[in-house]
Amino acid sequence: MTKVKSTVLPLDAIHHGDCLDLLKKLPDECIDLIVSSPPYNLGKEYEAKRALQVYLDEQTIVLEQCSRVLKSTGSIYWQVGWFAEKGLLIPLDVRYFPILESFGLIPRSRIAWARQHGLHAKNKFSGRYETILWFTKTDDYYFELDKIRVPQKWQNKKHFRGDEAGKLSCNPDGKNPGDIWMFRNVKHNHEEQTIHPCQFPEDMIARIVLSSTPDGATVFDPYMGTGTVAVVARDHGRHFMGSEIDPKYHAVALRRLSGMPDANGSFPNLKTLRDYCERTGKSVKNFRFDVQVGKTASDRSMAKIYPEEHHLHELEERIGYEEAAFGADLRGHERPEDHGLNGKKKTPDQQKLFS
Numbered sequence: 001m002t003k004v005k006s007t008v009l010p011l012d013a014i015h016h017g018d019c020l021d022l023l024k025k026l027p028d029e030c031i032d033l034i035v036s037s038p039p040y041n042l043g044k045e046y047e048a049k050r051a052l053q054v055y056l057d058e059q060t061i062v063l064e065q066c067s068r069v070l071k072s073t074g075s076i077y078w079q080v081g082w083f084a085e086k087g088l089l090i091p092l093d094v095r096y097f098p099i100l101e102s103f104g105l106i107p108r109s110r111i112a113w114a115r116q117h118g119l120h121a122k123n124k125f126s127g128r129y130e131t132i133l134w135f136t137k138t139d140d141y142y143f144e145l146d147k148i149r150v151p152q153k154w155q156n157k158k159h160f161r162g163d164e165a166g167k168l169s170c171n172p173d174g175k176n177p178g179d180i181w182m183f184r185n186v187k188h189n190h191e192e193q194t195i196h197p198c199q200f201p202e203d204m205i206a207r208i209v210l211s212s213t214p215d216g217a218t219v220f221d222p223y224m225g226t227g228t229v230a231v232v233a234r235d236h237g238r239h240f241m242g243s244e245i246d247p248k249y250h251a252v253a254l255r256r257l258s259g260m261p262d263a264n265g266s267f268p269n270l271k272t273l274r275d276y277c278e279r280t281g282k283s284v285k286n287f288r289f290d291v292q293v294g295k296t297a298s299d300r301s302m303a304k305i306y307p308e309e310h311h312l313h314e315l316e317e318r319i320g321y322e323e324a325a326f327g328a329d330l331r332g333h334e335r336p337e338d339h340g341l342n343g344k345k346k347t348p349d350q351q352k353l354f355s
């Protein structure tokens with residue numbers, strides 16, 4: 001295993017280049033959390049089976065380095081989908097499991113990230129989930145469930161008899177979110193959508209960052225894409241580090257982080273535009289965002305610039321979906337965006353999660 005002499009860490013920066021070049025420069029045990037979705041377009045130059053093994057061999061080298069730089073209390077969350085080619089359909093997490101275990105990493109959860117929407121298959125069931133593997137370096141790992149509780153099925157349910165009669169029978173701070181996650185994927189009208197085809201949603205990464213790191217921790221993403229992990233880490237008072245090999249995605253990540261318009265008055269996505277206008281009091285009419293068509297905001301996209309109703313609708317849709325999936329009755333109770341869980345004032349972290 002590579003031993004590296006400690007240098008000054010490139011904190012709060014995204015290396016433009018290959019993740020292995022960056023990883024090899026990092027000292028042992030300097031990272032609290034690694035969260036990433038690696039690429040899995042395997043190229044055309046080999047037969048599919050061979051290409052898959054070549055890819056997994058490359059990933060093994062990256063993950064060996066990730067394991068080395070992870071602190072003993074640290075976690076790694078590795079989000080993957082399916083490898084499909086020429087009659088092959090392989091859930092990639094199955095292939096990653098033994099690789100992660102081979103470095104002594106310990107499995108904690110296999111999270112199914114389910115989506116309401118997606119492509120409609122004609123000859124098989126439409127794919128509606130991918131997975132996130134959560135492994136820790138040791139049994140002494142950081143995890144704060146209280147930071148990421150979600151509303152109970154019956155949030156205000158009380159004991160109706162016995163010594164506890166009248167008292168809440170469930171945790172008023174909410175329940176464990178479980179290992180089936182419903183975060184909307186960043187497509188089409190999602191306000192975080194940039195030019196990248198497969199971004200993480202910020203709220204999903206916030207759940208991981210808040211539960212698995214203390215304030216001021218360092219969060220690493222070797223495959224930063226448009227910098228979602230960096231933005232979320234920064235917004236929650238953590239440091240970030242990472243790399244992105246593609247110059248156009250690297251540039252988008254830097255623009256998201258800066259939060260400022262470019263020379264043409266354009267932002268990488270609607271969310272960055274809206275945040276800027278809220279912060280400065282400037283009119284959204286003067287700006288546009290990259291995935292818009294045209295030079296200034298059209299009426300249609302302008303409508304999306306004030307997204308409160310849109311967000312409310314999204315939240316209701318998500319709750320409705322969870323009700324249908326799990327028989328939960330969430331609507332009759334206070335919505336988290338209104339009052340916080342069980343009417344308690346929301347913590348700043350909860351406000352960020354539900355805003």
Ligand SMILES: C[S@@+](CC[C@H](N)C(=O)[O-])C[C@H]1O[C@@H](n2cnc3c(N)ncnc32)[C@H](O)[C@@H]1O
Nearest residue numbers: 018019039199200223224225226228244245246
């Ligand atoms: C699935 S995307 C990650 C998207 C990211 N999670 C986001 O929210 O924007 C994987 C990214 O890894 C980048 N990539 C591929 N090979 C790389 C390498 N060797 N080093 C660094 N980045 C790489 C790709 O350009 C791509 O943007």
